[in-house]
Amino acid sequence: MSVPFPSxxxxxxxxxxxxxxxxxxxxxxxxxxxxxxxxxxxxxxxxLRPRPVNPExxxxxxxxxxxxxxxxxxxxxxxxxxxxxxxxxxxxxxPEAHGRKxxxxxxxxxxxxxxxxxxxxxxxxxxxxxxxxxxxRRAGYHLNLRxxxxxxxxxxYNDLVAYAEELRSAESYLxxxxxxxxxxxxxxxxxxxxxxxxxxxxxxxxDIVKEYLKHEAGFGERAAWLDDPESVFYNLLxxxxxxxxxxxxxxxxxxxxxxxxxxxxxxxxxxxSHLDDWFAKGGDQKVEERAIRIAAAxxxxxxxxxxxxxxxxxxxxDAINWPVPQGxxxxxxxxxERLQSVGMSFDEPTGIATFVHESQGxxxxxxxxxxxxxxxxxxxxxxxxxxxxxxxxxxxILAISLAKLAETVGIGPIFTLAExxxxxxxxxxxxxxxxxxxxxxxxxxxGSKSRSELSKWAKVGKYPARQRAVAIACAGLFGxxxxxxxxxxxxxxxESPGDTGDTGAGREAINxxxxxxxxxxxxxxxxxxxxxxxxxxxxxxxxxxxxxxxxSLQPMKxxxxxxxxxxxxxxxxxxxxxxxxxxxxxxxxxxxxRAEEILLNWxxxxxxxxxxxxxxxxxxxxxxxVMEPPLKAAITPDGPFKDALLSAFANEYKGSTDSAPNVQAxxxxxxxxxxxxxxxxxxxxxxx
Numbered sequence: 229m230s231v232p233f234p235s236x237x238x239x240x241x242x243x244x245x246x247x248x249x250x251x252x253x254x255x256x257x258x259x260x261x262x263x264x265x266x267x268x269x270x271x272x273x274x275x276l277r278p279r280p281v282n283p284e285x286x287x288x289x290x291x292x293x294x295x296x297x298x299x300x301x302x303x304x305x306x307x308x309x310x311x312x313x314x315x316x317x318x319x320x321x322x323p324e325a326h327g328r329k330x331x332x333x334x335x336x337x338x339x340x341x342x343x344x345x346x347x348x349x350x351x352x353x354x355x356x357x358x359x360x361x362x363x364x365r366r367a368g369y370h371l372n373l374r375x376x377x378x379x380x381x382x383x384x385y386n387d388l389v390a391y392a393e394e395l396r397s398a399e400s401y402l403x404x405x406x407x408x409x410x411x412x413x414x415x416x417x418x419x420x421x422x423x424x425x426x427x428x429x430x431x432x433x434x435d436i437v438k439e440y441l442k443h444e445a446g447f448g449e450r451a452a453w454l455d456d457p458e459s460v461f462y463n464l465l466x467x468x469x470x471x472x473x474x475x476x477x478x479x480x481x482x483x484x485x486x487x488x489x490x491x492x493x494x495x496x497x498x499x500x501s502h503l504d505d506w507f508a509k510g511g512d513q514k515v516e517e518r519a520i521r522i523a524a525a526x527x528x529x530x531x532x533x534x535x536x537x538x539x540x541x542x543x544x545x546d547a548i549n550w551p552v553p554q555g556x557x558x559x560x561x562x563x564x565e566r567l568q569s570v571g572m573s574f575d576e577p578t579g580i581a582t583f584v585h586e587s588q589g590x591x592x593x594x595x596x597x598x599x600x601x602x603x604x605x606x607x608x609x610x611x612x613x614x615x616x617x618x619x620x621x622x623x624x625i626l627a628i629s630l631a632k633l634a635e636t637v638g639i640g641p642i643f644t645l646a647e648x649x650x651x652x653x654x655x656x657x658x659x660x661x662x663x664x665x666x667x668x669x670x671x672x673x674x675g676s677k678s679r680s681e682l683s684k685w686a687k688v689g690k691y692p693a694r695q696r697a698v699a700i701a702c703a704g705l706f707g708x709x710x711x712x713x714x715x716x717x718x719x720x721x722x723e724s725p726g727d728t729g730d731t732g733a734g735r736e737a738i739n740x741x742x743x744x745x746x747x748x749x750x751x752x753x754x755x756x757x758x759x760x761x762x763x764x765x766x767x768x769x770x771x772x773x774x775x776x777x778x779x780s781l782q783p784m785k786x787x788x789x790x791x792x793x794x795x796x797x798x799x800x801x802x803x804x805x806x807x808x809x810x811x812x813x814x815x816x817x818x819x820x821x822r823a824e825e826i827l828l829n830w831x832x833x834x835x836x837x838x839x840x841x842x843x844x845x846x847x848x849x850x851x852x853x854v855m856e857p858p859l860k861a862a863i864t865p866d867g868p869f870k871d872a873l874l875s876a877f878a879n880e881y882k883g884s885t886d887s888a889p890n891v892q893a894x895x896x897x898x899x900x901x902x903x904x905x906x907x908x909x910x911x912x913x914x915x916x
Contacts, residue, residue, distance in 0.1 A: 273756035273801055275362040277711070277749065278347035278369065283333035290443045292334050293431040293471075295327060301335050301426045305401060315424045316395040317388060317402045321411050322428040324673065325470035328405035329372060331428055336368035339401050348372055352712045356380050358387035360712075365398045373406040375676040380406075382413040385420070392422030433469035433477075440478035447482050459487035464496065499591045507595055515550055519543045520570045524583060525592040526611070526629045530622045532563040532574055532581040537618035538610075547606045593629060594636045612649045615660045627663035631671060639668060639678050650693040658693065662700035669706040679713055682706075686717040689724030695733030703740035711750050714740070715757045722761075722771060738774045745775055745787030748794060755791055755802045759809045769819050772809055778829035779838035788830075792839050807847050813858075814851065820858055827862035831869045845872050849880065 283289075304315040318335060322328050336346045346368040353360050361369070373380075395402060408415075414425055438451040453459040461484075465477055477496060484492040494501050506514065506521060516539075523539035543550035563581075564574040573582050583589050596603060611626065619626055634642045646661040665685075668678035682701065685694040698717055701707070707714035721737040745754035758775055761768035780786035785793070791802050813823055831848075833839035851859055863873060 273752045273805065274360055274712075276349040276352050276360050276371075278349060278362055278364070278367070280344065281333065281346055281348045281370070282344075283337040283346060286333055287330040288443070289334065289337070291436075291439045292330060293327075293435045293439055295322075295331060295431045296429040297426050298331055298335070298428065301331075301403075301424060302338050304424045305335070305339060313396070313421055315422060316392045316400070317404065317423045319404045319406065319411055319414060319423070319425045320428050321406060321408050321425060322430065323407055324374065325472065326428060326430040327471040328428060329370070329374070330471065332370040332372075332403035332405050335403050336370060336401060339368055340399075341366050341368045341401065346370070350710065351376060352710045354713065354716055356384045358384060358391050361391060361402070363391075363394050363398050363400065365400065367398070367400045369400070369402045371402060371404045373404065373410055375671075375673050376406065376410055377676065378410070379412040380410055380414070382417065385414050385417045385423075388423060389420050392420075396422065430468070431471060433465045433467065433471065433474040436471055436474035437465065437478045437481070440475060441481065444478075444482060450481050450484075450487075453481065453487045456487060460490060460493045461487065464493075495585060495587060498594070499585075499588055502588070503591060503595045506592075507600065515548070516543065517570050519548075519550070520566060520572075521592055522596060522607070523614075524567075524570065524572055524581060525589040525596075527581075527619060527622060527625055528583050528586070528589045528629070529580060530619070530625055531579045532567060533579065534618045534622060535572075535581045536563060536566060538614045541614060541617065542606075542610050545606055545610065589629065590632045593633045597633060597637055597641075608645055608648060611645075612657065612660075615649070615657065623660045623663050626660060627667050630664050631667040631674075634668060634671070634674055639674055639681065642668065643678075643681055646697070647694065650691075650697060658697050658700060661697040662704065665697060666701035666704040666706040669701065670709045679706075679710065682717055683720065686720035687724060689721075689733075692733045695721045695724065696736045699733055699736035699740045702737075703743040707740060707744050708747070708750065711744060711753050712757075714744070715754065719757070719761060722768070723765075738771065741771070741775045742787050746785055746790055748790055751787065751790050751794060752798055752802050754787070755805050759805045762809050763812050766816070766818055769813055769816075770822070772813070773819075773822055773826050776806065777826045779833035788833070789839060792843050803843055803847065807850055810847065810851055823858035824861045827858050831862050831865075834872075835867055835869050841869070841872055842876075845869070845876050848873055849876050852877075 301315075301318045301320065305318065307314070320328050320331050320335070333346065345364075345366055347370070349361065349369055349371045351371070351373055361371070391402070408427075411425065414423075434454055437454060441451040442448045453461045454463075454465075456462055461477075461481060465474060480492050480496050506518065519539040519542045520535065523535050523542060527535050527538060542548065544552075563579075564576075567574045567581050571584050571588065573584055574580075575582070596607070615623060615626060630642055630645075642664070646664055649657045649661055665678065665682060668674055669682055671678060682698050685691070686698045689695065699721055702714035702718050718737045718740055721733050724733075741754060741758065744750045745758075754775070758768075758772050762772040776788045776791065778786070779789050791799075791806060793799075794802055810827075813819060827848075830839065830844055834841045834844040848859065848863060863870060
């Protein structure tokens, strides 16, 4: 019986156990799943993505007000204990808005890690897992758990001890910032080698203001205004103010005309007196101005035509019933005049309308939504209306404004509002909602609750419009920031029993996967996730085909092209994962027709230079032990790929016989065997 290739010893497995990033090393394990299937946790595919952060840009040393007990952490990482084990992991514990991130970055900056080697890690996981933390040589990591409310599990802290040892070997450090609730298990675990828990106290807000002013050229003398009873800034800042509030006041004081600048004082108080003047009193004298202000609050920094058209639509609603002046548009003042009357500037070259005082927009939204509750229903319909009309090209601006509003009213009303827009299931509505929920999902304080809400939306298949919006959000800022969480929500959509066909949420989910996989930084995570799904569910094999089925004929690279273009350990790990998927698919044998089509796509992609020839050949070569119909059909046609495949086989065969001369004792010479194999491929009717 003819065979396509001579029998060779099965090559040694090639697990990737270490990751090398910028000269660093990180070890990880290999897990076995199922009888016939090996699922390898390749290095670099699961780690939280390190995001470079510059401590001097975030909080310069000169402006850093040292909180109490901070020096304990500094001393612990610089002064080894009796057994020479210096602290490598510091938990900086304090409530939200206590300056934890500033303290963490200044702590890491005090170490000996090189400039540019400090990174922020976001908790992009469904369950906390030390295995997700990277280890690069001479690096400083800040694991920022802002917005996280659930306690970290005890297993996390148990594993943290071993991780601290790995950090010591790599000459690296980790600072974790979290609330006391999150660190409950750490308290219970007690002292651990290499780990220190420090309870930070909030630095004095007045001191922060003074430091900012003193180190800003030309503004140092203004620090005295805080202690001057004649100044409007005297005793203005409550003692328990957050550092961010102190910085906001310092910024406003630098804008002030003098120590008695009452407009700056009003801005600090959220424009209360201005808002009272604009909205507190009844009557119809300021209705038109109010409409323009409301439209601008949602659409600041968009073209004047967008703001004014949106305002005019609001005025025309039956609930408002504002009469159009005789003469219509000809009777109205020009755009500049209408905008200036409400405190906006008009840039004539671009036509952009902008609040003179940027903070007025969010202040107006808070006022309208919380104190003019009768308007909420009108504005809900109006926002949906303008999103498909004058504001249809500025949905991102609308989404940002609504995300800011959520800081005041919470995510509940905003998600309810978003869901009402989806009832019509229009594409514009889906895009607006997707932008909004994506912004909320990455919000520093609202993000954790918002991501949980997206998980609920993704799981319920009987609401495909919600699933579609989640899928679009996963392809956007949310997916690029919290890739692992976005992938989980995409899986929920694909696994749900509702309308997830080609025209529904499922198609958007596939589009989201392709979008994320086409970004080099995200490709490893997407490949790893999709291969795992396909290895555990027959239904998910088609997802693998849809995402990595063929190179793109468009200028933008496809996920497959990016996967084959990645260099180094990451590239090898990605291609090994693609190989894992093919081994499972071919051995499983239920998708023969589609598998044949995809393998031919890969071959043709290599022959047409859309894919690099060598790595595609290598994958086919490693599949020779599973010479089932899909692979036979892909290697049979004559052409450059077949020649490259046989050449690669000959080189491997020659290498194996050179190193082990008896391995093919039953074959009359390696070159004869290769020649016979070529003939067999060409004449064997089973492979035609």
